[in-house]
Amino acid sequence: MFIFLSINSAIRCLKFRNPLIAITVWIIYPSKIKTLLGEGAMKSKQHNRGMKRRNFLKVTGAGLLSLPFATRAKPAFASSADWWNQSYWQGAEGSEYCVHRTVYDGEVDQGYIWARIDGWWRRFKIGDLEETYWDWNFGERIESFEQQLDPETPYEFRAGGPHSPSVATYGNVTGRGDSSFHVNNKIIGMNCIPKNEYIKDINDTMLEMIEAGADQNTKVSYLLELHQQRDMWRKDVQLGIELFSDATWQTHTFLNLMENPAATLCFQGRHGMNIFNSYEVRCIAHIVHPKDPDISEEMYQVAIFPSVLHGFFHSFYPDNINEPAVVYYTVEEFDNSVMAKGERLVKKFRNGIKNYFV
Secondary structure, X not given: OHHHHHHHHHHHHHOOOOHHHHHHHHHHOHHHOOOOOOHHHHHHHOXXXXXXXXXXXXXXXXXXXXXXXXXXXXXXXXXXXXXXXXXXXXXXXXXXXXXXXOEEOOOHHHOEEEEEEOOEEEEEEOOOOOHHHHHHHHHHHHHHHHHHHOOOOOOOOOOOOOOXXXXXXXXXXXXXXXXXXXXXXXXXXXXXXXXHHHHHHHHHHHHHHHHOOOOHHHHHHHHHHHHOOHHHEOOOEEEXXXXXXXXXXXXXHHHHHHHOOEEEEEEEOOOHHHHHOEEEEEEEEEEEOOOOOOOOHHHHHHHHHHHHHHHHXXXXXXXXXXXXXXXXXXXXXEEOOOOOXXXXXXXXXXXXXXXXXX
């Protein structure tokens, strides 16, 4: 029974057309045996967000039975980078959308996010970032908007701050086939997320202002007003965008997250004494595509928000608001500021973080 399950897992998960190749991999590389915990079954039965909780537990539970025998092949067995990418995208040509199958968000309303990290499905408690972080985040954003509106001093755009953290990812050992390493780090654009009751109105208002040809000061004033109302914003997640990933080309970050959705965000202050402030936020990153027909209306508004905001601030109409969004769910937070010495702010026991093997 176990041998059958292990061979079947190798055939499904590795996508070898010849079963003998899968069996050979299983025999030659017993030291690499580790489960993908039913990923093949998850892909073949339904989309990630359409999966019911009962089916999710059945699939991952069944995968546990083959845990001692499932296989993870070495990258050398992959024919090309495209061999991996095919499973990330679906839909007709020109209307493709990606589906993130290593994250399950069916329990987000209860405060939990599931993710397959290092080949294991685990359940993570989502935590609010503490006020220490949000005081700094909103303080820097508001200061930046005020400086842009100051007619006396030309505004200087600066790297870093709450909008431009670095994001570290790893885990797609094949990737694009253009590197010997899969650890990746890059600077991204990061935004806060309005609460569900506000986000649609904000999206609609920004699109209307773009169409009306609002000038830059009017738009910056609108953003300043929004960020002065901190109760409008969520504290458990932040939002990024994959501007350069589509069905024909993917960034290293995108490929890593699709296989292994763990991400670490690193922020550093950029104004005055804030340059000594630094925060490290460890997250489960969920890639959501606006064209995915299985997402809810609320998630659709979240998915288009970074594209609309990007077009709004940079004065162009976002004809394509279908760029993949990345929802970063907070799991852990550390204060890496000069005097803090890496103190953990999202407390492990207070927030009750629990990891469960399925």
